[in-house]
Amino acid sequence: DTEVTQTPKHLVMGMTNKKSLKCEQHMGHRAMYWYKQKAKKPPELMFVYSYEKLSINESVPSRFSPECPNSSLLNLHLHALQPEDSALYLCASSQDYTGGFKNIQYFGAGTRLSVL
């Protein structure tokens, strides 16, 4: 099973809402990632978790709050988002993060988020 599952597929939220994106993998991978992709732009790395600890936070605003409750699950909690946060949010996993990005990343299909 080389699948990374993201839920929900689509999400519409208001600026005062609190919502969460979920990502799950059962490949035994110890590194998990959140990316953001705005329309017609390349994906941008947001966070890296390695062995359930936050390794990289690419200066992401605090209205995005990642959480890794166990090695299979990665959440992204959203609060007080702005319309400019509307984007495709992609989750990925890899065997580990030791040595940086030399391991293949397996991506989910993404959550398309619209902030009204």
Added chain:
Amino acid sequence: ILNVEQSPQSLHVQEGDSTNFTCSFPSSNFYALHWYRWETAKSPEALFVMTLNGDEKKKGRISATLNTKEGYSYLYIKGSQPEDSATYLCAFISGGSYIPTFGRGTSLIVHP
């Protein structure tokens, strides 16, 4: 900000044609380069992870080469099929930041 360029932006070919496209990246401080295929409404799929100058990798009809000294990688598709239609993304990882910088991708459409 690192500059990762992919060309062409889009490409239309006929079934059976062979094609290639380019990923250009900074020639200094190279760490790794990733190639992905991304079909519409699906997950990006990793094709290759390239780490050494002169690397050549192959997966079926798709192959890639790497020149870190001049800062480019080529992706080749031999005998394109309609199912090869997708966006092909490269991601450059520098030895300074260890953060992937993605190109904008090349959109390939293969006509039957």
